[in-house]
């Protein structure tokens with residue numbers, strides 16, 4: 373389970389929003405480099421940078437992102453406003469470990485396929501930002517009719533392996549992740565799902581792991597001190613030790629374990645969030 377600390381930039385500062393609305397921005401620091409160091413030292417596997425100015429089309433945090441790339445000792449993934457193949461290539465060549473593409477992916481799926489071919493699937497993440505069960509783009513301001521199931525299958529068939537699925541209505545709300553959604557998506561073969569939105573406690577991370585999520589992006593819960601990276605690490609280690617001793621010497625017959633992967637079946641209209 374990859375534990376990724378969110379660092380959202382708006383006008384050069386570290387902020388968190390609620391449900392993506394800029395009017396709700398709460399500033400946590402005017403020193404993003406110090407925050408990056410903090411999450412690094414606390415044991416994050418990677419940093420998830422979002423350039424909110426660029427995502428919303430009102431500017432960019434270009435020079436700050438460059439500084440952060442220089443300072444970071446852990447992989448940095450970057451999203452928000454990467455809207456052309458050229459921009460995507462430039463960031464990958466400048467040391468971003470993984471680029472996160474939302475709007476561009478919806479607009480031009482073939483471009484994502486080309487990037488995967490050139491840079492490999494490890495370096496490309498498709499962001500599926502979900503509001504009312506469909507994907508939203510352009511800083512979460514533009515609804516589309518694309519469903520998460522359609523998008524996963526379509527991009528998987530183009531070679532994409534990593535998806536960041538964000539529950540927009542939960543983002544910044546500390547109300548818990550949408551477990552039903554992630555359990556549903558966890559059964560799609562050939563894709564790795566990263567979850568974000570609503571995570572507030574160690575138990576949320578453990579539940580997400582159990583339903584097959586490969587990584588979590590944690591934001592407000594870290595900034596507000598609801599959870600620490602050390603606590604999450606400890607709980608994951610304890611759980612894997614418990615799993616190892618429970619399964620030692622006998623075949624694992626837990627429900628669902630060992631079943632072959634399946635393709636996704638759309639959520640029924642009465643299910644979901």
Ligand code: AMZ
Nearest residue numbers: 392427451452453473474475499511512
């Ligand atoms: O909070 C928002 N309004 C917001 C946000 N966090 N808008 C976009 N984003 C993030 C997405 C994804 O990681 O979750 O930016 C990335 C996608 O940006 P783009 O420009 O590729 O659609």
